[in-house]
Amino acid sequence: MAERAGIQKRWFLCIILLVVFSLILYVTNQYKFPQSFPNHKAQNFEVTMLAGADLPDLEPGIMFVETSDTLIPSELTMCAIESAALVNSRKQVYYFIKEFSGNISALEQTKFKGLHLLSSIHNITLLPLDLDDLFYGTPLFDWYKKIDPEHEEYWIHVLSDACRIALLWKYGGIYLDTDIISLKPLDFINFICEQSYNYANGAALGFSRNHPFTKESMFEYVEKYIGGKWGQQGPDLITRMLKKWCETQEINDFLNKTCKGVTFYPKDWFYPIPYSNWQSYFENGRWEENNSVEDQFSETRGVHIWNFLSNRNTRYIKDTQSYMEYFFKNYCPRTYETLQQ
Numbered sequence: 379m380a381e382r383a384g385i386q387k388r389w390f391l392c393i394i395l396l397v398v399f400s401l402i403l404y405v406t407n408q409y410k411f412p413q414s415f416p417n418h419k420a421q422n423f424e425v426t427m428l429a430g431a432d433l434p435d436l437e438p439g440i441m442f443v444e445t446s447d448t449l450i451p452s453e454l455t456m457c458a459i460e461s462a463a464l465v466n467s468r469k470q471v472y473y474f475i476k477e478f479s480g481n482i483s484a485l486e487q488t489k490f491k492g493l494h495l496l497s498s499i500h501n502i503t504l505l506p507l508d509l510d511d512l513f514y515g516t517p518l519f520d521w522y523k524k525i526d527p528e529h530e531e532y533w534i535h536v537l538s539d540a541c542r543i544a545l546l547w548k549y550g551g552i553y554l555d556t557d558i559i560s561l562k563p564l565d566f567i568n569f570i571c572e573q574s575y576n577y578a579n580g581a582a583l584g585f586s587r588n589h590p591f592t593k594e595s596m597f598e599y600v601e602k603y604i605g606g607k608w609g610q611q612g613p614d615l616i617t618r619m620l621k622k623w624c625e626t627q628e629i630n631d632f633l634n635k636t637c638k639g640v641t642f643y644p645k646d647w648f649y650p651i652p653y654s655n656w657q658s659y660f661e662n663g664r665w666e667e668n669n670s671v672e673d674q675f676s677e678t679r680g681v682h683i684w685n686f687l688s689n690r691n692t693r694y695i696k697d698t699q700s701y702m703e704y705f706f707k708n709y710c711p712r713t714y715e716t717l718q719q
Contacts, residue, residue: 438551438566438587439470443507445537449477449485451492453717454685455556457710460495461680462560463502464709469564471499474507474545495712509537512544517596521603530605535686539611542580543595550587557685558582558648559705561678570620572645573613574652576630580616581682582648591640595619646677656684662698671704681705694718 440462444451451459463471473496482497482504496502513519518540527533542553552564558581568586573579585592598619604610620629624637632642651658658664659681665671675681683702695702696717706714 436472436549437470438549439472440466440552440554440564441542441545441549442471442473442554442556443538443541443545444473444475444477444556445507445534445541447477449475449490449493451496451556452685452689453706453713454559454683454689456492456496456713456716457706458554458556458558458560459502460499460710460713461705462554463499465560466563467501469501471502472505473502474505474541476507476509478504478506480504480506491716495716499712507541509541512541512548516544516547517600518544521600525605532605532608535608536603536605536611539580539615540599542583543592543599546583546585547588547592547596550585550589552584553580553582554680555581555682555685557683557688558680559683559709560680561675561705561709562680564679567641568639569641569643570616571643571648572630572633573649574645576617576628577613578617578620578629578642579613579649579682581613582680583616591619591623594622644677647679648682650675650678650681653684653687656687659683659701660688660695660698662700664701665699665704671701 442455442459442462444455459471459473475493478493482493485493487494493504497504509522513522522540527537530536538555545551546553551566554560564584566586567584568589568591569582569584570578570580571582595615599611599615602610602615602618607614617629620637620640620642621627623640624632624642626632629642633644635642645652681701694717695706696714697703706717
């Protein structure tokens with residue numbers, strides 16, 4: 379009897395150990411972390427960095443983002459979006475708006491004439507910007523849920539910085555700031571543009587869907603987040619990431635070259651006039667009808683107007699012969715017609 383009891387006890391212990399071992403294997407398989415980030419600490423991010431099941435299924439296009447609480451875009455924003463659609467007539471242009479419900483017919487025509495004008499252009503699509511859905515399944519999700527916008531000095535800007543890399547990660551395509559007026563068509567390639575010597579900017583970016591550069595940029599955004607430092611999550615982030623990507627402190631060595639599949643274009647592509655000289659866009663008498671501005675911006679794909687500095691100067695540009703009037707008149711004619719004298 380004693381021998382039989384001993385055998386039963388050993389069988390019981392074996393069953394217990396087998397159950398415990400099975401539970402350990404189950405938990406391990408359910409909660410293991412991504413293996414593609416050996417340099418990052420384990421964090422509560424989705425293993426597959428989900429593409430967002432509730433997000434619309436969009437083909438790659440040109441993307442703009444409105445992170446403020448307005449449904450009335452500025453004239454410069456309207457021009458930026460219209461011009462992108464005009465010079466890229468075979469590409470879709472998406473305008474993501476935080477306060478938009480998705481129903482343009484619910485917005486009164488006179489009050490929201492800017493959105494109605496944009497929605498009437500055949501290759502422009504207005505979309506709600508659902509931040510929970512956008513950030514879900516990315517390293518940005520926990521950051522977004524924990525942060526308090528009321529204590530953020532540059533909230534609209536840092537939120538925009540986060541949105542652009544998440545959108546590029548989830549959809550792929552081209553992101554442009556709403557103060558870039560497009561002059562030439564853009565190709566769907568992985569690119570970054572120089573702002574000044576050895577310094578990049580994120581106002582114009584192109585990346586394929588699920589590209590490792592945007593994936594790593596989201597981790598970098600969270601780990602090095604400093605909300606009170608202007609540019610930390612914007613041009614500083616893109617510059618840091620490009621240096622890491624190319625494994626160099628001299629990124630200008632790669633101007634007009636491709637580094638690990640990412641092309642680094644010179645400043646003339648989007649920043650032909652530096653922010654320190656932004657006023658020159660608005661100076662009167664910069665062109666005449668027989669003096670083409672095209673020659674002066676022959677290498678430029680889109681002009682960045684530095685809206686953070688120039689945002690009060692856009693409305694009154696008619697009959698000024700300024701660069702801005704030329705750009706509005708030729709690249710966003712519908713918006714130009716809405717401008718005041």
